Amino acid sequence: xxxxxxxxxxxxxxxxxxxxxxxxxxxxxxxxxxxxxxxxxxxxxxxxxxxxxxxxxxxxxxxxxxxxxxxxxxxxxxxxxxxxxxxxxxxxxxxxxxxxxxxxxxxxxxxxxxxxxxxxxxxxxxxxxxxxxxxxxxxxxxxxxxxxxxxxxxxxxxxxxxxxxxxxxxxxxxxxxxxxxxxxxxxxxxxxxxxxxxxxxxxxxxxxxxxxxxxxxxxxxxxxxxxxxxxxx
Amino acid sequence: xxxxxxxxxxxxxxxxxxxxxxxxxxxxxxxxxxxxxxxxxxxxxxxxxxxxxxxxxxxxxxxxxxxxxxxxxxxxxxxxxxxxxxxxxxxxxxxxxxxxxxxxxxxxxxxxxxxxxxxxxxxxxxxxxxxxxxxxxxxxxxxxxxxxxxxxxxxxxxxxxxxxxxxxxxxxxxxxxxxxxxxxxxxxxxxxxxxxxxxxxxxxxxxxxxxxxxxxxxxxxxxxxxxxxxxxxxxxx
Numbered sequence: 001x002x003x004x005x006x007x008x009x010x011x012x013x014x015x016x017x018x019x020x021x022x023x024x025x026x027x028x029x030x031x032x033x034x035x036x037x038x039x040x041x042x043x044x045x046x047x048x049x050x051x052x053x054x055x056x057x058x059x060x061x062x063x064x065x066x067x068x069x070x071x072x073x074x075x076x077x078x079x080x081x082x083x084x085x086x087x088x089x090x091x092x093x094x095x096x097x098x099x100x101x102x103x104x105x106x107x108x109x110x111x112x113x114x115x116x117x118x119x120x121x122x123x124x125x126x127x128x129x130x131x132x133x134x135x136x137x138x139x140x141x142x143x144x145x146x147x148x149x150x151x152x153x154x155x156x157x158x159x160x161x162x163x164x165x166x167x168x169x170x171x172x173x174x175x176x177x178x179x180x181x182x183x184x185x186x187x188x189x190x191x192x193x194x195x196x197x198x199x200x201x202x203x204x205x206x207x208x209x210x211x212x213x214x215x216x217x218x219x220x221x222x223x224x225x226x227x228x229x230x231x232x233x
Numbered sequence: 234x235x236x237x238x239x240x241x242x243x244x245x246x247x248x249x250x251x252x253x254x255x256x257x258x259x260x261x262x263x264x265x266x267x268x269x270x271x272x273x274x275x276x277x278x279x280x281x282x283x284x285x286x287x288x289x290x291x292x293x294x295x296x297x298x299x300x301x302x303x304x305x306x307x308x309x310x311x312x313x314x315x316x317x318x319x320x321x322x323x324x325x326x327x328x329x330x331x332x333x334x335x336x337x338x339x340x341x342x343x344x345x346x347x348x349x350x351x352x353x354x355x356x357x358x359x360x361x362x363x364x365x366x367x368x369x370x371x372x373x374x375x376x377x378x379x380x381x382x383x384x385x386x387x388x389x390x391x392x393x394x395x396x397x398x399x400x401x402x403x404x405x406x407x408x409x410x411x412x413x414x415x416x417x418x419x420x421x422x423x424x425x426x427x428x429x430x431x432x433x434x435x436x437x438x439x440x441x442x443x444x445x446x447x448x449x450x451x452x453x454x455x456x457x458x459x460x461x462x463x464x465x466x467x468x469x470x
């Protein structure tokens with residue numbers, strides 16, 4: 001009985017969200033893959049090599065990396081939904097411009113609202129928020145996915161890809177902040193006694209080349225775990 | 234409906250621009266007052282912080298009124314110009330004017346027995362503008378406190394100038410040498426005093442990887458405080 005009523009609720013919900021007629025559960029296996037695939041098998045940074053520039057720029061400390069990841073999740077979720085809603089109306093020839101306008105206006109909107117109601121967060125984020133517009137992953141997912149899929153699937157795809165991007169950002173920032181300044185999230189974690197014994201922070205970790213090297217090590221690690229990523233020949 | 238025809242494409246583009254532009258314009262103008270308020274209170278908060286008073290943004294206005302006794306704007310020769318409100322002077326616009334037309338704001342604060350002169354700063358970092366406030370003690374030579382902020386310096390490197398630990402290095406440093414000449418504070422890469430115990434050397438330790446931002450800080454302090462010399466000389470007579 002309860003199973004049946006559950007089913008009808010799902011059905012009702014899905015028709016509200018313009019999902020395909022044959023009422024698929026919201027988190028069916030096919031939909032779950034949209035969320036989990038970008039974390040590993042199809043990671044936007046380590047597999048598709050998109051969004052590298054911002055991954056280099058904002059991974060010196062953990063805090064901005066976390067904040068940037070959250071903002072990208074919000075912007076990608078929202079802009080994927082908007083473009084997917086408009087997908088049958090957008091003229092093919094100007095679709096890139098339309099996508100860009102959607103992303104840019106979302107970003108400006110978020111920026112303005114934060115400036116008025118969360119001024120401290122705004123000060124922390126303002127430069128990074130602007131950077132989201134230029135993030136290739138956002139445009140890439142709009143073009144490759146949201147234009148051809150329904151709203152709910154596009155939403156999951158946006159969240160999944162932003163999370164895959166954020167994962168790499170946070171891992172890289174973790175190592176750069178730990179070895180570059182001996183801190184995590186701004187708190188000193190390497191004790192003073194280590195420094196007295198002659199331990200030194202590695203200044204090279206603070207410079208952008210090391211981000212590339214850490215991403216490289218991550219790819220190496222990922223491929224040794226996940227053999228199907230290794231190209232044949 | 235043919236979404237590929239020229240007329241549809243034009244119509245869609247025009248409609249999109251209209252919708253987006255009016256949404257953004259509406260948001261920006263309806264939030265403007267609230268945003269300006271935030272900026273104004275932050276300025277008060279910054280001025281107070283240089284004289285050692287930490288406050289939330291909401292509490293800033295009251296404490297500012299209590300401790301800031303005078304806001305004066307000076308001309309090039311150090312004369313007081315009462316026609317301009319010092320608080321409303323925006324250095325970003327002011328420094329583009331010729332020197333004779335510029336007005337230099339100074340905020341005079343009183344905390345218990347001590348009097349401080351707070352001077353706003355503005356200069357260039359690596360990527361964009363940097364700014365701040367410096368509070369001088371009554372001798373007009375010794376730094377009581379300083380704060381910096383920036384628009385777009387690199388996080389973890391240049392952006393560290395807005396951190397407390399960096400600003401604390403400037404405390405009690407002297408702007409003038411023994412002969413009484415203005416020398417400023419040098420953010421130095423070849424500092425022999427990394428623990429910053431010597432407060433007479435006019436030097437603080439630079440941040441690794443942030444050379445250009447550091448040079449910007451040194452230049453900014455020297456360049457801005459220079460304009461207040463005539464005023465300070467008049468006070469001493």
